[in-house]
Amino acid sequence: MSKLLGTHAIVIGAGIGGLATAKLLSSHFAKVTVLERDAFADRAEPRVGTPHCRQAHVLLKAGLVELLSFYPELERELELAGAVRARTAVDILIETPGIDPWPQRDFGFYTLCMTRPLLEFVVRSLTAKQANLDLQPQCRVTKLQLSGGQRVTGLTYEQAGAAREITADLIVDASSRGNMTLETLDACGIPRPDEMDIGVDIVYGTGLFRLSENASRSWRGVIHRPAPASGRGGFVFPCENGSWQVTLNGMHNDGPPEDLPGFIAFAKTFRTATIYDALKDATPLGAIHRFAFPSSRRRRFEALTAFPQGLLPIGDVICRFNPAFGQGMTVAAQEVGVLRRLLDERVSTAAPLEGLAGAFFKAIQSVLAAPWSLAESDFIYDKTRGARPADFAQRMQFSGALMRLAVEDAGVHRLLTEVNHLIAPPTVLRDPAIADKVTARMAAST
Numbered sequence: 001m002s003k004l005l006g007t008h009a010i011v012i013g014a015g016i017g018g019l020a021t022a023k024l025l026s027s028h029f030a031k032v033t034v035l036e037r038d039a040f041a042d043r044a045e046p047r048v049g050t051p052h053c054r055q056a057h058v059l060l061k062a063g064l065v066e067l068l069s070f071y072p073e074l075e076r077e078l079e080l081a082g083a084v085r086a087r088t089a090v091d092i093l094i095e096t097p098g099i100d101p102w103p104q105r106d107f108g109f110y111t112l113c114m115t116r117p118l119l120e121f122v123v124r125s126l127t128a129k130q131a132n133l134d135l136q137p138q139c140r141v142t143k144l145q146l147s148g149g150q151r152v153t154g155l156t157y158e159q160a161g162a163a164r165e166i167t168a169d170l171i172v173d174a175s176s177r178g179n180m181t182l183e184t185l186d187a188c189g190i191p192r193p194d195e196m197d198i199g200v201d202i203v204y205g206t207g208l209f210r211l212s213e214n215a216s217r218s219w220r221g222v223i224h225r226p227a228p229a230s231g232r233g234g235f236v237f238p239c240e241n242g243s244w245q246v247t248l249n250g251m252h253n254d255g256p257p258e259d260l261p262g263f264i265a266f267a268k269t270f271r272t273a274t275i276y277d278a279l280k281d282a283t284p285l286g287a288i289h290r291f292a293f294p295s296s297r298r299r300r301f302e303a304l305t306a307f308p309q310g311l312l313p314i315g316d317v318i319c320r321f322n323p324a325f326g327q328g329m330t331v332a333a334q335e336v337g338v339l340r341r342l343l344d345e346r347v348s349t350a351a352p353l354e355g356l357a358g359a360f361f362k363a364i365q366s367v368l369a370a371p372w373s374l375a376e377s378d379f380i381y382d383k384t385r386g387a388r389p390a391d392f393a394q395r396m397q398f399s400g401a402l403m404r405l406a407v408e409d410a411g412v413h414r415l416l417t418e419v420n421h422l423i424a425p426p427t428v429l430r431d432p433a434i435a436d437k438v439t440a441r442m443a444a445s446t
């Protein structure tokens with residue numbers, strides 16, 4: 001263990017962001033405590049505190065790579081627990097309006113498909129192996145404590161009906177909502193960060209199914225992207241125990257019903273019959289669960305001129321994304337990667353934790369830029385709420401022409417897939433060799 005940054009760090013929330021942060025901090029603090037309001041089951045099970053965990057969760061390639069840097073044994077453990085390996089652009093069929101479907105091409109990387117509870121259970125089990133890390137279930141944090149003005153030095157939490165207090169050198173808010181961080185800013189007299197919202201009101205419905213055998217099926221997963229006029233889309237992914245997760249979703253409150261006939265009928269309204277055909281004679285393995293997600297939201301913490309010492313928000317507290325792009329867990333893991341770099345840089349300085357949050361907010365902007373830009377594509381729908389970027393029409397024109405090029409050009413298709421999996425920056429698609437061809441297509445189509 002390198003020089004310690006402090007004696008105690010606390011992480012609020014044991015979601016993917018909180019767990020990876022705790023694992024990182026266990027190398028830098030004598031002790032790390034994770035406080036989670038839910039109970040922990042001894043197997044992969046949905047939790048009350050993460051109601052969205054019943055919806056299909058895709059772990060993008062960049063998320064897997066980042067998590068592997070914290071948990072080298074993760075991939076093996078996930079596969080042992082039942083995660084299914086699918087070649088990303090071959091086994092997973094992608095249907096996009098005007099393309100339907102993309103050519104199936106092998107770019108040499110794969111996606112591990114599993115339920116979110118399985119991923120979280122395995123990550124939690126690996127995190128719990130750290131000897132100096134204490135995972136405390138059924139502890140609901142109620143308030144952060146300030147001392148000496150703008151410095152957070154502890155918190156209050158409820159456990160078994162009793163209020164308890166605990167102190168720490170650093171408190172990380174990975175609670176997703178971030179109310180405690182915002183209330184602490186209020187208490188310090190610091191204005192809350194501005195928020196950018198992209199109002200999508202997307203409603204998800206997901207069920208677990210057993211799919212009937214079909215030798216002619218050319219896929220092991222489907223992504224059906226909505227057309228602007230309909231806003232309806234869906235996913236089919238294999239997961240543990242030979243089951244499949246089928247998620248249907250609709251923009252602007254046009255979600256699928258929870259009854260099976262209504263759910264199947266919703267799939268029948270899609271542009272293609274791929275998901276409907278798989279679903280119509282599938283065997284349901286439980287209820288269909290709905291979840292409503294109002295908006296992608298980015299809090300501009302980086303623009304604040306002051307922030308309490310000893311406090312660091314992370315993950316969805318800072319930025320959450322329309323789940324249809326599958327980015328949230330990956331971005332949370334990438335933020336933890338940024339934090340690791342910052343802590344490594346600061347470890348030998350005189351006061352490594354001073355100003356940490358400010359440096360972190362600035363450093364993660366490069367992580368947030370690409371996924372946020374993808375989330376902005378939701379302005380393609382007339383009903384989307386928020387401030388549409390000034391160059392939106394131009395961007396969409398470029399992206400349409402780029403996709404048409406990628407259908408024909410496997411090299412461009414590979415780059416686009418890598419960008420969508422957040423392992424390559426979008427700038428690779430602006431390379432003159434590609435941009436010139438895209439521009440020529442744009443000119444030809446006007």
Ligand SMILES: Cc1cc2nc3c(=O)[nH]c(=O)nc-3n(C[C@H](O)[C@H](O)[C@H](O)COP(=O)(O)OP(=O)(O)OC[C@H]3O[C@@H](n4cnc5c(N)ncnc54)[C@H](O)[C@@H]3O)c2cc1C
Pocket residue numbers: 012013014015016017018035036037038048049050052055056057058059060063139140141142174175176177204291293314315316317320323324325326327328329330331332
């Ligand atoms: C419908 C839906 C589908 C999604 N699909 C995908 C996907 O396909 N791919 C992807 O990468 N991401 C997806 N996401 C996003 C993803 O779930 C999150 O972005 C990601 O898990 C990071 O979240 P987090 O760790 O910040 O918070 P969370 O995972 O939400 O965890 C927060 C934790 O904090 C705990 N907590 C909250 N308040 C307190 C308190 N006061 N005291 C103690 N504990 C507390 C909660 O119980 C919870 O365990 C989806 C999200 C939704 C809503």
